[in-house]
Amino acid sequence: MRKTPKIINDPNACAAELLDGLVEAYDGEAKKVGAGSIVMSDLPDGKVALLVGGGSGHEPIYHGLVGSNMADGAACGDIFAAPPPNIVLEATQAVDRGKGVLYLYGNYAGDVMNFDMGAELADDEDIRVETVLIWDDVASAPPERKEDRRGIAGLVLIVKIAGAAASTVDSLDELVRVTTKARDNTRSVGVAVAAGSIPATGEPTFDLAEGMMGVGMGIHGEKGVRVDPLCTADEMAPQLLDIVFGDDLEFGDGDEVILFINSLGATTQMELLILNRAIKPLLAAKGIKVYDTVIGDIVTCQEMAGLSVSLLKLDDELKKYWDMPCQSVGYSKM
Amino acid sequence: MSKANLTLDEVVAMLDRVADKIIASEPELSEADRNIGDGDHGLGMQRGLTAAKEKLAEGGFPSIDKAFMAVGTAMMSSMGGASGAIFGTLFRAGGKALKGQGVFDSAGLATFLQAAVQGVQDRGKAEVGDKTVVDAMVPAAEKAKGTSEGNLTEALAAAADAAEGGKEASKDMVAKFGRAKTLGDGAVGHPDAGALSFTIIMQAMRDYVNE
Numbered sequence: 001m002r003k004t005p006k007i008i009n010d011p012n013a014c015a016a017e018l019l020d021g022l023v024e025a026y027d028g029e030a031k032k033v034g035a036g037s038i039v040m041s042d043l044p045d046g047k048v049a050l051l052v053g054g055g056s057g058h059e060p061i062y063h064g065l066v067g068s069n070m071a072d073g074a075a076c077g078d079i080f081a082a083p084p085p086n087i088v089l090e091a092t093q094a095v096d097r098g099k100g101v102l103y104l105y106g107n108y109a110g111d112v113m114n115f116d117m118g119a120e121l122a123d124d125e126d127i128r129v130e131t132v133l134i135w136d137d138v139a140s141a142p143p144e145r146k147e148d149r150r151g152i153a154g155l156v157l158i159v160k161i162a163g164a165a166a167s168t169v170d171s172l173d174e175l176v177r178v179t180t181k182a183r184d185n186t187r188s189v190g191v192a193v194a195a196g197s198i199p200a201t202g203e204p205t206f207d208l209a210e211g212m213m214g215v216g217m218g219i220h221g222e223k224g225v226r227v228d229p230l231c232t233a234d235e236m237a238p239q240l241l242d243i244v245f246g247d248d249l250e251f252g253d254g255d256e257v258i259l260f261i262n263s264l265g266a267t268t269q270m271e272l273l274i275l276n277r278a279i280k281p282l283l284a285a286k287g288i289k290v291y292d293t294v295i296g297d298i299v300t301c302q303e304m305a306g307l308s309v310s311l312l313k314l315d316d317e318l319k320k321y322w323d324m325p326c327q328s329v330g331y332s333k334m
Numbered sequence: 335m336s337k338a339n340l341t342l343d344e345v346v347a348m349l350d351r352v353a354d355k356i357i358a359s360e361p362e363l364s365e366a367d368r369n370i371g372d373g374d375h376g377l378g379m380q381r382g383l384t385a386a387k388e389k390l391a392e393g394g395f396p397s398i399d400k401a402f403m404a405v406g407t408a409m410m411s412s413m414g415g416a417s418g419a420i421f422g423t424l425f426r427a428g429g430k431a432l433k434g435q436g437v438f439d440s441a442g443l444a445t446f447l448q449a450a451v452q453g454v455q456d457r458g459k460a461e462v463g464d465k466t467v468v469d470a471m472v473p474a475a476e477k478a479k480g481t482s483e484g485n486l487t488e489a490l491a492a493a494a495d496a497a498e499g500g501k502e503a504s505k506d507m508v509a510k511f512g513r514a515k516t517l518g519d520g521a522v523g524h525p526d527a528g529a530l531s532f533t534i535i536m537q538a539m540r541d542y543v544n545e
Contacts, residue, residue: 012381078378078414079374080374081374081414083414084413085410085411087414110414110415110418110419114414114418114419117410200377201364203364203368
């Protein structure tokens with residue numbers, strides 16, 4: 001297959017150079033800290049801090065979710081690799097304002113090990129750290145093994161709510177409680193139709209035969225629930241919703257949800273909107289009310305083609321935090 | 335010429351040789367990881383050992399434990415990812431256990447590997463049979479324990495063979511960690527990329543003392 005031409009410089013410098021460019025895109029509102037972190041420039045004393053992070057190459061997440069009423073900082077790794085512990089520590093020290101720091105990131109082995117080591121280093125510096133892992137991908141493990149599930153696009157909704165809460169609450173414990181509720185109320189499922197590539201090598205991140213779709217496939221091409229011939233948007237919508245509705249979280253008559261349809265990179269807005277057209281009546285048929293719709297390419301894997309559907313079930317408290325305005329490179333809300 | 339034990343300068347030279355071998359093995363490691371992971375293991379190891387080579391070239395190590403630990407710290411802070419955490423911990427925990435030892439001999443090899451296994455298992459929670467680096471490390475550590483009173487050349491040869499055997503055995507295992515675990519049976523038939531890296535490290539150490 002023809003390799004996608006990349007408009008870059010040194011293929012091994014992509015992570016560092018994109019971070020520099022991201023900091024520039026904040027026009028002073030955020031700054032680079034240490035070897036690979038981006039942190040808001042003006043964080044008030046006494047603020048409970050929210051730190052996100054993960055491997056680079058999935059822009060705009062996670063580092064593009066740094067912003068007002070969003071994450072206070074992000075620890076960034078190399079392309080598709082978790083940030084090392086020293087970078088996690090530098091980010092932690094930069095966002096801490098004396099009330100402690102919540103680590104919020106996707107449940108991948110490398111991220112867990114490196115953030116845990118960062119938390120141990122932060123503990124040595126007398127900074128209190130708590131962790132909430134994002135595991136919204138229902139296709140990655142059965143509901144009784146949530147701790148084996150991956151974090152995918154639902155993270156955007158969870159970070160949005162956690163960011164609003166972090167600007168409001170006055171204790172780390174309270175931020176953990178709200179963020180955990182947002183996490184536990186979020187479910188996602190993805191579908192992949194073509195692989196992205198590793199910038200340094202140009203090699204595809206996985207193999208998927210042309211004309212096929214990986215239902216439930218992860219954002220790095222992790223195995224999903226099945227591989228089928230690619231279908232139409234109208235045929236895909238009920239398949240994806242069935243997987244979400246088959247999980248342990250009830251979505252029923254009268255429930256209000258945030259609906260997020262995410263492109264993994266190459267899939268266009270046109271396709272997302274056509275899928276949205278098919279999704280909405282299916283939710284309505286179950287009596288589910290969409291409180292807000294988010295459409296965009298926020299959780300990507302280079303030029304990977306595919307999309308995901310995420311639902312976050314609201315209650316009054318989560319709705320309050322969802323309604324707060326926020327601003328970041330990756331996601332903003334009036 | 336085989337060596338019974340290594341001085342500090344020889345340990346640094348051996349670790350530099352290990353780094354060269356891993357850097358040269360990048361295509362093989364990337365291919366192994368692409369089969370069952372996301373294909374970035376080789377690049378990460380290449381990045382980590384390139385940083386380690388720079389640290390080794392700076393020199394100034396007061397003792398052999400610090401030389402091993404410098405490799406671990408360089409890998410951990412330059413690689414990130416699961417590989418950085420695991421291989422950084424391997425060299426740091428193993429090196430730390432060599433504190434106070436004036437030379438690196440067969441007993442030191444056994445001490446290094448036993449502490450490295452403990453450190454990696456504490457961090458990653460993997461057991462033997464989970465298709466991780468642990469599957470190559472544990473047989474090597476056990477073999478080294480049995481040869482700890484003999485010659486370093488023979489001990490490293492035996493440990494490298496045991497690592498190779500463990501790496502081969504990982505082909506038949508179903509992964510329980512990392513991205514490979516989501517492949518289930520699909521990963522069977524391919525060795526774990528971390529186990530392959532560890533085997534190359536042991537072989538490079540063996541080849542150095544055999545020169």
